[in-house]
Amino acid sequence: MTSLGALQMAVAEIPAGLTLDRSSIEPMWVAPYIWTARFDGTRIELSGYAPDEPSIARFRTADLSGTPLATGLSLASGAPENYADLSLSLLEQLALLEEGEASIIDGVGRLSGRPATVEIAQAVTNRLSGNGSIVTLAPPPVADYWVSVSRQASGILVFDGFVPDEATRASLSEIDGADVNFLKLGSGAPASYRSGLDFALSLLTHISEGRVNLSGERLSITGIAKSPTDYGTLQQLVTAELPQGIQVGTMDFVPPRAARYEFTATRQEDGVITLTGMLPNPDVEQQLLTAAGSKASSQVAYASGAPNNFASASRQALDLLALLDEGTVQFDGTGWTVKGIPGSSIDRGAIETEFAVNGLAQAGWSWQLAEPAATPAAVSPYVFSAERLPDGSFLFTGNVPAQSLRDYLAVHVESRVTDTTKLSAGAPEQFAGQVRSAVDALLELEEGKAVFNGQQWTVSGVAENAERRAASLALVTQTLPLGASPAISAPQPEAPKPPVAQAEQPPVPTETPAAPTTTPALLAQCKEEVAALSARNAILFQSGAAIIASSAVPELDALAQAVAICPETSVYVEGHTDSDGDEQKNLALSVARAEAVVGALIERGVAADRLYAVGYGESQPVTANDTADGKRQNRRIVVTVQDKNS
Known part of the structure; x- marks a missing residue:
């Protein structure tokens, strides 16, 4: 273009005596018409062609966010019609990137480079989408890298979040029912991204409606399983088959809802308990199996739709089942029924007490109890x-x-x-x-x-x-x-012999007779009888209260007679509870029950100053509290006697 400048200078220096009538000098026509801008992160360099000096001047006044600009453009004719607006727009969008390159070749604009954020990438793409430019940006870095897939009731899979490249997005779009329009490109995906996403998609095949989310390396899932079998498969997958590097997040999936929720626990004559019907999840199943004993088995299916407080009600039902020699506790979708043969009249009374104290009948519970198998037949005369x-x-x-x-x-x-x-x-x-x-x-x-x-x-x-x-x-x-x-x-006493005269003797001072004492033999007998009565654990109470059951009256009578053998001893009445409920409330209940027994003994003539009530709550179990039978053993009154002089 040196010739163009020389020609322009010559025209400006017309010799004296000559007049320039008209001047029209155009730059040389070039094709292809190329304009290029390169940004290295510190400054932008322009090269190629511009149609005139005003165009170059516009580049110097463009909004480049303070980025220095170096121009090396040559004037040339042949610029496309959209050159002015397109070149300025490309230049200003290039300045928003971390680095990159913009170009115009025969009217087609192109921009490539690396944006700092997803928001900048989106803004640049949107700005250039209206002028037909080809935008190719590297995925921006993403600090919180996540992707989610939602399965809608219609079967559509809606993807959202980030993918590392266009190839990944394209492969996901080929899945039946996939909608990938919300996916964005982003760099910084963890190494386990693809294996975690594939695993999440495999989980979705067992869900009728729900969502999986992979946030970094943490996988979460919510939704409804297609069937009880699918629910079990999901449990197995998330507990045993997670890909390496993937961690478990929120696991909030549920089995399908049952139209009629039913559950039965059956106790055989040998004491073995079997669970059948429906339960909400494996956690409830395991709690019930633990309460039912080591030989218990389960044949349940998992289902949603259990009524409120079903888990606690089912545990209470197992406590009642433990009082049967054989029988069932059953939930039929509306209420609970306890059916079978109680282990004894005491066990039958305990069931009736539970119903009365806890208002079970008003809550829809019922019982169908046969006479206890151990109940002896009535005889007459009773000899x-x-x-x-x-x-x-x-x-x-x-x-x-x-x-x-x-x-x-x-x-x-x-x-x-x-x-x-x-x-x-x-x-x-x-x-x-x-x-x-x-x-x-x-x-x-x-x-x-x-x-x-x-x-x-x-x-x-x-x-x-x-x-x-x-x-x-x-x-x-x-x-x-x-x-x-x-x-x-009894033998008759011998007749007294006639008195024999004796010499008068000085009077012998009389001694005050000693107070009666409890002999070692009586003390041993007393301790033995009290220990035997205490070991039967037959002093029962209404559930959750310090009210002595009527069935305990004979035991209290026998206990009062036993401690009467050793009247000079102290009698300690200890109250103990199982571990159900609040620890402090259990302690208070144990004290109240021990005091109730002390009161009953006083009514039976035992001196109040001999009696001491002590409560230990749940702190001294005699066996584990993980079964109904174990809890029964731990709910007890222990009575001991001690010589006051020891």
Whole structure:
């Protein structure tokens, strides 16, 4: 273009005497017409052609965000019609990048480079989309790299977030039902990006509606499984088959909803429990299996649609099932039913108490209970006999209403026992207390026999002396309905010898008789009987309260009689609970229950200054609290006696 400049200078220097009528000088025509701008991050350099000097001047006043501009343009004709606007727009967008290049070749604009952010890349692309320019930008760096896929009810997969390159976006677009319009290019994807995304897509095949999200290396999933089988497959995949480098995030997927939610727990005669029907998830299943015992099994399917508080209700149902020898607890979609054979009358009473205290009937629960299998048949007449043999051993025959009475007698007599009694229903009122009184009367004798014919008692025997005879008679006449006068004999005392004159002796000072003491033998007997009664754990309470169940009355009577053997001892009543519920509330409940037992013993004549109530709450379990039976053992009253002088 030097010739153009020289020509322009010559025209400007016309010799004197000549007049320039008209001048029109055009730059040389070039093709292809090229304009280029290169940005290295510090300054922009222009090269190629411009149609005139005003065009070059416009580049110097363009909005380049303070970026220095170097121009090396040559004037040339042949510029495309859109040159002025297109070149200025490309130059200003180039200045927004970290580095890059812009060009115009025969009217076609191009821009390539590296943007600093996704927002800048989007802005540059939008600005140039209207003039037909070809924009090729490197993916911008993304600090929070994520991608999500949502499966809609229609089956459409909506992708959002970032992909590292156009090839990845293209491959995702080929998936059936894929919508990739919201995906953006971005650099900085973690190494596990593709394996995590492929794994997320595999999870979606088991979901009818939901979303997977891969944020960095953390994978989350929400949604509804297509079927119970798909739900189980999802559980297996996310717990055992995560790709290397992928971490578990939120796992909030649920099984499909059941039209009718049903669940059953069945206890066989051997005590083994089987779970069938539906449960919300494996966590609830495992909790129930733990509560049901080590031999329990499950055949449940997972389903949504369980009513509110279903998990706690099902655990309560298992606690009731533990009170059955065999039976079921069942939820039919509307309410719970407890059906079967209680282990004993005490267990039946415990079920009835649970219903009353917790308002289960009002909450839609019901029971269908058969008579306990161990309930003895009623007999009439209700006969019984106790005999003390000359060697001090005892023989019991006839009928007794409960095993607890057998156990009491075996401990109480402190001698060898032969017991051929039968457990039978139909005992008259006060029968157990009368049996204890009759045996106590025999303990005052060297040998003897007490017989109950169903209505009245007859007692006979031989006492060591008159005092022991009187003690036995007092027990018999004051506590037993007698059919005849007791035939209890004792050796007659020897006649006193005539007095012999003695020399007068100085008076012997009298000593105050010592207060009665509990002998070591009586103390040992007392401790043994109390320990045996305490070990039966038969003092029961209403659930969650310090109200003693009516079934515990015989136990309290026996306990009062046992501690009466050792009146100079202290009696400690300990309350213990299982681990269900709040620890502090359990501690308060254990104290209240121990105090309730102390009050019952005072009502039965035990001196209040002997009694001490102590509560330990859940702090001293005798076994694990992970089964219903274990919890029953831990809910207990423990009574001990201690010599006040020890």
